[in-house]
Amino acid sequence: QVQLVESGGGLVQAGGSLRLSCVTSGRADNNYPMGWFRQAPGKEREFVSVISWSGGTTYYADSVKGRFTISRDNAKNTVYLQMNSLKREDTAVYYCAADPEGDWSLSNDYNYWGQGTQVTVSS
Numbered sequence: 507q508v509q510l511v512e513s514g515g516g517l518v519q520a521g522g523s524l525r526l527s528c529v530t531s532g533r534a535d536n537n538y539p540m541g542w543f544r545q546a547p548g549k550e551r552e553f554v555s556v557i558s559w560s561g562g563t564t565y566y567a568d569s570v571k572g573r574f575t576i577s578r579d580n581a582k583n584t585v586y587l588q589m590n591s592l593k594r595e596d597t598a599v600y601y602c603a604a605d606p607e608g609d610w611s612l613s614n615d616y617n618y619w620g621q622g623t624q625v626t627v628s629s
Contacts, residue, residue, distance in 0.1 A: 508532045508618040510602045515623030518592055522627075526587040528602030528620055538605040540578060540585040543613050544598035544625075551601070553611040555587060565610065570596075592627045599624050 514526040530536055541556035555566045555576040564576050573592075578585040585602065600623050603616035 508604050510604060510618055510620035512600065512602045512620040512623040515600060515625045517626045517628060520592060520594055520627055520629050522592050523588070523590045524592065524625060526589065526600055526602075526623060526625075528585045528587075530583045530585075530604060536580055536583055539610055540576075541603045541606065541610060541616060542576065542585075542587045543601045543603060544596075545601070545622075546595075546598040549598075551613050553613070554600070556606075556610040557585060567611075589625070592625075594627050594629055597625060597627045 508530055509532045510528055510530050512528045514524060518524055537559040539556055539558050542554040543551050544554050545551040553567050554570055555574055557564045557576045557578050561578050573590050575588040602620040604618040606615040608615040
């Protein structure tokens, strides 16, 4: 079993920045991809970004490309999501996920999830 705990969400003005963190525990190894998803009120959960175990491969949704950066520190069992130039449409609950079995961009393929952290962007 893998436990994931997100932090770093909050209220920020449009154009501002936030950095989300996700700490994993429960397994001796962490050699699996880690992803970030988000869910806005009334909408389905959507893919944001994913990073391979080594950190050498990353993917982003088109809506965040160039503004968000995913990274990880395996020594600290932590994955980060640096969010810059935030927009109102980035408002959502952000979830960290681990260990996808298939398509890294599909939420159904992930085995483990955090509880989520709220990000609210005001105009």
